[in-house]
Amino acid sequence: MTLPVEEIKKAVGAENLLTGEPLSRHTSFHIGGECTIALPRSPEAFAELFSLSKRLGFPVFVLGNGTNVLASDDGWDGLVIKTKGLSKIGINGNTVTAGGGALLSRTAVAAATSGLSGLEFAHGIPGSVGGAVAMNAGAYGGEMSSVVRRTLCITPEGNTLTLSGADHHFGYRHSAVIETPGTVVLETEIELTPGNREDIEETMRALAAKRKASQPLELPSAGSVFKRPQGHFVGAMVQELGLKGRTVGGAQVSEKHAGFIVNVGGATAADVLDLIGIVRSEVQKAFGVCLECEIRPLGLGREEI
Numbered sequence: 001m002t003l004p005v006e007e008i009k010k011a012v013g014a015e016n017l018l019t020g021e022p023l024s025r026h027t028s029f030h031i032g033g034e035c036t037i038a039l040p041r042s043p044e045a046f047a048e049l050f051s052l053s054k055r056l057g058f059p060v061f062v063l064g065n066g067t068n069v070l071a072s073d074d075g076w077d078g079l080v081i082k083t084k085g086l087s088k089i090g091i092n093g094n095t096v097t098a099g100g101g102a103l104l105s106r107t108a109v110a111a112a113t114s115g116l117s118g119l120e121f122a123h124g125i126p127g128s129v130g131g132a133v134a135m136n137a138g139a140y141g142g143e144m145s146s147v148v149r150r151t152l153c154i155t156p157e158g159n160t161l162t163l164s165g166a167d168h169h170f171g172y173r174h175s176a177v178i179e180t181p182g183t184v185v186l187e188t189e190i191e192l193t194p195g196n197r198e199d200i201e202e203t204m205r206a207l208a209a210k211r212k213a214s215q216p217l218e219l220p221s222a223g224s225v226f227k228r229p230q231g232h233f234v235g236a237m238v239q240e241l242g243l244k245g246r247t248v249g250g251a252q253v254s255e256k257h258a259g260f261i262v263n264v265g266g267a268t269a270a271d272v273l274d275l276i277g278i279v280r281s282e283v284q285k286a287f288g289v290c291l292e293c294e295i296r297p298l299g300l301g302r303e304e305i
Contacts, residue, residue, distance in 0.1 A: 001077040003036055003290060008079065010027050012040045016085070023298065025065060026082070028126060030220040031269055032071025032298070035078075037063075041085035043186050045055040047158040049081055049245040050182075052289040054157070059185050061182050061298055064105065064128035068135070072299030073268045080298075081131050086186060091116070094150075094192050100130030100185035104137070107190070112204060117195030118147050123204040124211040126223065130185030134177040135294075136170045140207055145170035150189040156182035173227055173294060194212040219262040226259065226291040234283075234291065235259035241282050269300065275305060 016039040040046045051302050053060045059078035063069065069217050089110050090097045096116065098107045102178035108123040121142025127134065133151055136144050148170075160181040161183070164282025169176040209216065226234045238244065238258035246253045250267030253275065254260040261275055279290050294305040 001058060003058055003077070003079055004052065005036070006292070007052055007056070008036075008038055008049065010206070011052060012038045012045050014040065019172050023066075023075060023080070024076060026080075027222075027298075028068035028220060029070060029267070031073070031224050031263065031272070033073050033298070035071075035076045035080050037082055039082050041131065041226050043086075043154055046081070046154050046184055046186075047284060049079070050156050050158045053063070053079065055153055058181065062182055063298075064101065064131035065126060067127040068131065068294060069296050069298050070222060070269055070272055070300065072297075073099050073270065074299065078299075082183075083128055085088075086130075090189075093210075094194065095273065096190040096192060097187055098129045098185075099187050100128060102129045103127075104129050104132045108228030111190070111192055112197060114202045115197045115200070117143075117196055117200050118192040118193035119190065120200060120203045120207060124208050128175075129188055133168075133185050133188050134183075135173050136175050136176055137214070140210070144169070145175075145198030147190045147192060148188055149191045152178070152186045152188075153175065153177060154184050154186055155180055160186075162246065169266070180292050214257055216256040216262050219254070219264060220267075220296050221260050221262045224259045224294055225261050225279075227294050229289050229291065232287065232289055234261075237283050237287055237289065238279055241286055242287045243279060243282060246278065248272075251275045253279065262293075271300075273300075273305065 018037040019039050020034050021260040021274045024030050034068050061080050063082050079245045084100035086099035088099045091114050096111050104122050111119045121140045243253050245255045245257045249271030251271035252264045254262045297305050
């Protein structure tokens, strides 16, 4: 497919369009071939890109910080739209307003610096605020659902949508945002509570140390590969089956945490997919549990992995 590059440049500005750009530079797996990436800087630019895609018939893929994406080695011939341009963070009283493209970790630090408690759990979670809201990201007993109060989105049709409270439809790794694929989080209001800055930062340091000790943060990955099935722990099942360290090409079931697949060097998307298939098959045979993947595919010719 030939993208209307000149039309896209008019929408976002020539300086905000990358052509022939390796997706491996934009995904935490460090995997992926070439694509065209747009970096809109305003809600209006997002709306214009969506309008163009509908009018001219080219596909789009919305990408945050790329921390839960497996991209094709052959790249993708649609338009990747990154939310990086929406990265402002503002604080007013107990409310943090963060752009969908802001890093969640940076948002947590901003809250701590202002003496606001409730976002400590998010300090070590990679990815953007928009992705965290969409997936209801959580760790160490906290979830985005516990702090998010209002979210402004734009739909693939170019319409703005405001979610408040229960409108978010928060569930385990689920929200109203992902119910309509392609929806972009423009900004989110996070309501926190006043606290002692030193205590908040100490909690964040403790959680960061715990994460570093238990997760393979030193190697490229997309975080936990599978959603937690009810009544089971993925890492424990995979470890019991002796799959820790299992390797296909450059992809490996982490030797530190069996719920992660890491890129130990030169891994391809095919390597990761094959290893996911092995883990799924072995867990299904041994435990009768069907594992559901958390990773989003890009350019793999499928909507789910």
